[in-house]
Amino acid sequence: MSSRSKKSFPLLALAAATLLSLQAMPAAAFQRGVTPGAAAVQAVTDRLIVKYRSAAGADAPGASAQARAKVIAQQRGARLGHLRRLADGAHVFQLDRAMTLAELRRMGEELRNGDADVEYVEPDLIAQPQYTPNDTSYAQQWALFEATAGLNLPTAWDKSTGAGVVVAVIDTGVRPHADLKANLLPGYDFITSTSVSNDGTGRDADASDAGDWTTAGQCYIGSAATNSSWHGTHVAGTVAAVTGNALGVAGVAFGAKVVPVRVLGRCGGYNSDIADGMVWAAGGSVYGVPANPNPARVLNLSLGGSGLCSTTYQNAVNAARARGAVVVVAAGNANVDAANTAPANCAGVVTVAAVGRTGAKASYSNYGAVVDLAAPGGDSGAGILSTLNAGTSTPGADSYAYYMGTSMATPHVAGVAALMLSRNPTLTPDDVETRLKGAVRPFPGACNGCGTGLLDANAAVDAAGTGTVATSPTPTPTTTTSPAPTTSTTTTKKGK
Template sequence: MRDTFFCSVMCWVLILSLNQTYAQGLSLNQTTPLGPKQVIIKLSSGLSTGGFDSIDRGGTYSSLSAVEKVDFINAAENATGRTVTHVREMWGRADVFVIDGLTDQQDFADTMALLTNMNQIRFVQEDSIATTTVTPNDPQYPQQWHYYEPTAGMNLPDAWDITTGSPVTVAVVDTGYRNHIDMNSKILPGYDMISSAFRANDGDGRDSDPLDVAPRQIPGFGLLYHGIHVAGTVTTSTNNNRGVAGVSWGARILPVRVLSNVSGGTQSDIIDGIAWAAGLTVPGVPQNQNPAKVINLSLASINPSPCAPMIQQVINAADAAGAFIVAGAGNNDELASRRWPANCNKSFVVAGISRGADKAYYSNFGNLSEVDVAAPGGEDFTAAEGVLSLGGANDYVYLFGTSMSTPHVSGLAALLLSVDSQLTPQELRNLIKNNSRPFPRASTCDTTLCGSGIADAKLALEALSPDPGLLVRMVASYLPGPPERNARREYVLNTEQSPIINFYYDEASGSFQERPGGACHTGQNNQTYFMIKIDSPQVESCSFQASWDNQPIQCNENHLATANNGDWVIINTDSYETNPATCELFQPLRPLVPPDTHVWFEVNLEVDGEIYTRRMNFRKIP
């Protein structure tokens, strides 16, 4: 099955430039040029718009009257000594203004402080710029390793045995779309949300045509069409003997153009784009007739910036409207909490990993409160390490970056919604995060850097639709931890692997449990024990193993007799010293399991000639 999805097309990666030169490295950290600066202002209640409804699905926008507009602008100009011009209304009952006459960056900061202190203003923020999180190079090798390889892949071939997806709407809030033979049947009516005709580079401002237009030709490089590459990973015409595969074969793409290949995109346009994609009302824009269930944000702020009030509010509103927000961690090799939208609440943040499942050298990172999960992003534009998807001229290209990691997760969300269309954003977060695959032992990723694990389509879908073939009930000691130390919690393991569970226990104390037959019941160092109960009437053989053991321990006759009697079987494995099956000391003695690491306990059962594997994954916390 896997060979079906290999691509035989060799492609060239096309790139873009800001200010006629391309940044060497992963982040486009050019200083925003001074001159006219665009800002977002929300006026105080009563002056123009009244209170803010964070679930603003419609309603009216009570815009400033002509007199109020002049009065406010005069007040702002008197307060700052700078020219202030009203640009437009935007989603969330806020307005976009331009400030002119600035001398330098400090002057802009001083002006923002003066505006903040005005009684008429509820808050003001820079209408800062975001750009695509992709880094250029050249591609070669035509295989989508990121879908199927066991080390860093998404485990998609097995997932496709469960579902290949249905017409779930996924909004790609990005640079727009390109006509492509492998995508044309997937495109829903979108919108070009870029309000500046210059930035849009297509001859006008906002309109109903979100087509991605060619950037300036960069000598020695070429052109980049970012949005179609991202969309092609979410979905593309698949299993059609042409091109490449998408994560969800059945999903549909809602293209929302907010980024220009010339100069990125303003935060106000991005906010309006997110709102429109979720089906919320945006002033001056027709209502979206295909509200998205998933919104893909493969973009990040150019410079470090907190999640400003308006972008947090639109993410809250989109989430409340039922849209699952998936955001790239960013490509600056720094904390993901430094870049929006990854640092906004309710963004499901995706870090990038290499083909070897290490943290991609560019990927932003963070603990479990900053990064949710990792997905393949590649590390260069060769076929050996690039992510292969659609190009802008009916071709196929390799790109890499967290822009490429993010649509893997958006596509997975679409697969899950294909099975249960009523899943909420929070349920999707839990399914994908809790059913991620642990990082390989040698990986540079762990839960302090790259999220809960590697996004795994098969595990997430199996958790949603568990295999009823064999149920194993497992109990572990010292769960879930303070203030409930020494408590026991039961887990039903329907599939090969469990979610990752925080597992607390003390190395200094033991749990002395009597094994069947009364052997080895005194004084052992049983820091970790597990009990299982199996719903099958006849277990023919079994073995069990912990990640800190070198090899499985075979069940003895007492284990089998107890299991087949329907009773709880104690099959503990020690973190050091004693082999519970033989009562003999391990040689050499087992080392202690390091704290704050992913570990697992696994039982293998033979029932009616079939081998079933059930694994409990947990993170040891001291």
């Protein structure tokens, strides 16, 4: 994978686009003043549309047809009357009470049964504005809503926001960004080496990012000096930035919570630390470390290195999956076959390639048979905007920045997995992977070796189905022969 390059950009304080596109959806599924996704989803409406072949173009259907419709309504304790004719010749009937979709569909079946004059019957559903965040830079988050390569999240948010789901961001740690901290849970720092941790200590309960800046030659002979990436903060913001707070950006699963697991620091992180972090994040036991009080159902790993999937990595993946956690991993950023990129090539993980704003494969993205699907990661100057920190070495002020990479595509998929699990907590990791891979649309541009397609969040939430609420079960390194840890997968490319 490629070495990292990064740059912070000031918040573009532009008002979010209105984007009040309408969809045919149940009236009860969206209510102002109610958290999106929290309202009851049993649809109701008080109108029925009927198309009669013989009454096409007539002001009203015949008396016998109206009488039959009235009798069918009366059998359900309702009164029905003809309201008006549509432009296409169909007719709208008004009921004196609202009915569920199931009731209306049964009425439609009875109207069609034995009457060849009925062409079709359908409920007259109520359209509502899709949930549109008021976050000031939402309009710049093309990956969430644009028709070409966006995730179709506004429609999905009316059904699920990720509430009740915990996502572990296994990365550089996080900063307590004002647009993120309300959705952060206590995490853990799994870095054992103080030279890597850069915070003066080894493993401890402080998962805050101390900065991963380096000096020239520090990681390996000839390595360049780098500024701190604050990569984990960017990834966490993509997953679950606080949304609807009239500040900054929106998160994919803003109803979910993030457990930060710090495994990457100066020059990257050891596989052994990453593996322990994965097991702990999912609720497993790690020697000498207190149990995670908030086991995650989704693990996001925007990291990796070259080589085959090690036994250590595979054991950690297996342990996490056994506890019900979905493991989502970046494919890598070297524009090569991901078959030689770990842990993207481990069994049982959801491996994510990146597309740019056109929907074509991002120039840097790895590809190949191990890739499951693709999501927006940015390319050609159109990056992914998320939370960051302005410090070049040690922490500074809150900021926002555009980053590009499979590191950015991965949290989009992890966030959508959280939306699915919130809607149906009974899904297994295999269920989630299968339904994610099926909830895609064709690539708008060339993306060979990018898996089954481009993720569609709304289709994924629909594919999750529904289930009873259950308790949650228990930018890319360049590998070198240097004894120092591999360079982190943190930020992969810069945007502008």
